[in-house]
Amino acid sequence: MNELVHAKRSAAPARSSAKETTRTNDPERTKANILEVAAAEFGEKGLAGARIDEIAALTQTSKRMIYYYFGSKEGLYLAVLEESYRRVRDIEAELHLQDLEPEQALRRLVAFTFDHHLHHENFIRLVMSENINRGLYIKQSSHIQELNVPAIAAIKNLYERGVKTGVFRAGLDPVDIHASISALSFFNVSNQHTFGVLFKLDMTSPAYTAHRRDSVIEMVARFMKK
Template identity: 40%
Template sequence: MTDTEESRGDIPKQRDADRSREAILVAARDEFAAHGLGGARVERIAERAGLNKRLIYYYFENKDALFLAVLEDTYLNIREAERALHLTDLTPADAIRRLTEFTWHYYLEHPEFLSLLNSENLHRAGHLHDSSRVRELNSPLIITLGEILERGRIDGSLRGGIDPMQLYISIAGLSYFYLSNQYTLSSIFGHDLMKPKALQQRLSHICDVILGYVLRE
């Protein structure tokens, strides 16, 4: 048996390939979220996934390529969850409220998402910069939000002139900042901002701010 033939024995058959790749992505997501890109170790990712380290390099070539794949997969997950909201079936005001509430709950339930974004921002989006896939994933959301805003302008429920991208950044930012800075904010204000009552107050505040901005008086 040649070295090439022997190495091929470590590569899963096609029917197992998707499962192996998914196991690597889940393990890498948890590793990167816990340790950041710099602190993550391929050996620990392989151990988490229960796979040979060589398979990671077979699928993703290197740690940076794996990190990008995790980021793309993470964005795919949140965009798919947003599509499941069927926002276009709702009235404009209800659609924006639904998106705002969803964003808050998604960030709260997926702290790894915030950690991965923090890590990529430390690297000035060097990985996402060359990812056409991420742009393709995010563009439909902005288009949908723009259509909702236009419906609201036409039926008189929402004011005109709202930039859908800016609105989404505000929706995301009002949740993101609070949760990603929960420890420092809790410390400087002397309150546990992650208590259930505090979380509900924050969500109510976010909805009031966003809807107060978009609704026509």
């Protein structure tokens, strides 16, 4: 009986050690898991409300390991923001807008932005949270600012091609175009609960979403067309 108890006690640390070894041997996977869980926590609760203890528990790791990888709670939050923006820009780069006619490229970009925001509510929550922080952390990231350079360049390229071919009117600013696309797509998610209640709309219904998506694409296209 005593030998059996001793064997069970001896086996437990071995299993724990094996898990820790696995995490240590695959740091990139560990960091990715922490970022994914932290994104949900920060998106739901904001920087102030999120707890490193909770993130550690959900990732089956330790606070010490999180601090080792990211330095602090604020460092983890900033890393989450950077990863969230990186994912958006990576997908945008795969749209191949330069291969399309200017108006077609514009419509594809608006549709993508609308769809991305619609299906990534947590990204919207993170952006809203950082706006509550008045951009305090995002301004510390040169990486995020660099990520936006090709995004604006893509809009500038399709716009200038459209002006040259007589499709778009002259005098528009690429950053302003980006702001308009973002605003129309963002509102549909950020204000869906309040706007839906006030005007008795189900903003999550497929019919409403399809109608709103078409409206946003058409508004931007008509705004830019000659």
